[in-house]
Amino acid sequence: MTKQHSVKNAEMVRNVLEKSGKVAAVFQGHSHQNDYQPIAGIHYCTVAAIVEGSGENNNAYARLDVLPGGALRVEGFVRQKAYRWG
Numbered sequence: 884m885t886k887q888h889s890v891k892n893a894e895m896v897r898n899v900l901e902k903s904g905k906v907a908a909v910f911q912g913h914s915h916q917n918d919y920q921p922i923a924g925i926h927y928c929t930v931a932a933i934v935e936g937s938g939e940n941n942n943a944y945a946r947l948d949v950l951p952g953g954a955l956r957v958e959g960f961v962r963q964k965a966y967r968w969g
Contacts, residue, residue, distance in 0.1 A: 900925060908955055908968065910947075917943075917964040926955070931962045 890896060900906040901923050908926040918929035931943035943962035950956055954969030 897922060897925070907953070917959075917962075919964070919966060926966070926968050928957060928966060931964075935962065 900909065906925050908928060910928050910930060912930045913932060914929050915932040915935055916929065917931050918927075920927045930945055933943055935941045935943065940961065942960070944960050945963045945965075946958045946960075948956040948958065950969070952969070954967065956968075957964075957966040959965040
């Protein structure tokens, strides 16, 4: 599945990541919007732009925690959504 902000060779990139068997999540940015897609066991997370206009309410940032057992938690702040996988 290719979306508007995907890289042109997204299918080839996903194939390499999937074949490695070692990728749990992919983080990408600068689409100015939150987006999330689970594809073939890999979590693809597009983070919102850090600054979208002026003022504190237009910020977006996140922190990734790798929890015991390998679960992932994205703590989103301001305009960034939060996620938890695993």
